[in-house]
Amino acid sequence: MSLLILASASPRRAEILRSLGIPFAVRPADVPEEPLPGETAEAVAARLAERKAASIAAREPDAWVLGADTLVFLDGLILGKPRDVEDARGMLRRLAGREHRVVTALHLKRGSARGVGYAEISRVRFASMDEAEIAWYAATGEPADKAGAYGVQGLGARFIEEIHGSFTNVMGLPARAAYRLIRGAPDPALASLALSSG
Secondary structure, X not given: OOOEEEOOOOHHHHHHHHHOOOOOEXXXXXXXXXXXXXXXXXXXHHHHHXXXXXXXXXXXXXXXXXXXXXXXXXXXXXXXXXXXXXXXXHHHHHHOOOEEEEEEEEEEEEOOOOOEEEEEEEEEEEOOOOXXXXXXXXXXXXXXXXXXHOOOOOHHHHHEEEEEOOHXXXXXXXXXXXXXXXXXXXXXXXXXXXXXXX
């Protein structure tokens, strides 16, 4: 059994954690991701990260579980994963030429213990996009499984003008924050994994 489990199906999160040299196993958590009425993006992300970690920790009580949730928000509106291509186009129109924020909440826990959480926020400025660019990008399929309908590390990179804050946060897992949570864990065995090299 692995000492650390990533409670996510996201290949981008796994790639970031792997790049840190920290060994882990993947156990995706199946948690409904709808916001509650009146919830801020930060509160939604924190709640979902905790629920994802708790879901897997209940099944793997001896392992440390890292849950994560990433949301894009603009003008108080949360932009989740698009329902379809037309929804992706609408999100891209809203983001084009403007600055938005990306929050990723992390939660690390073991068994039924409370655990510890952290949220990272980055600011991202999108370039202006014409209708041809919006239609082309939406049709590539890349926006389909991504909050805000874009991938900062993929084809969508051509539309990103500026990022203030953690780049890996915009990808879905703030590398420095994840390292700090693991390194600061109250379990010496897990803390030592943070200084592993794979």
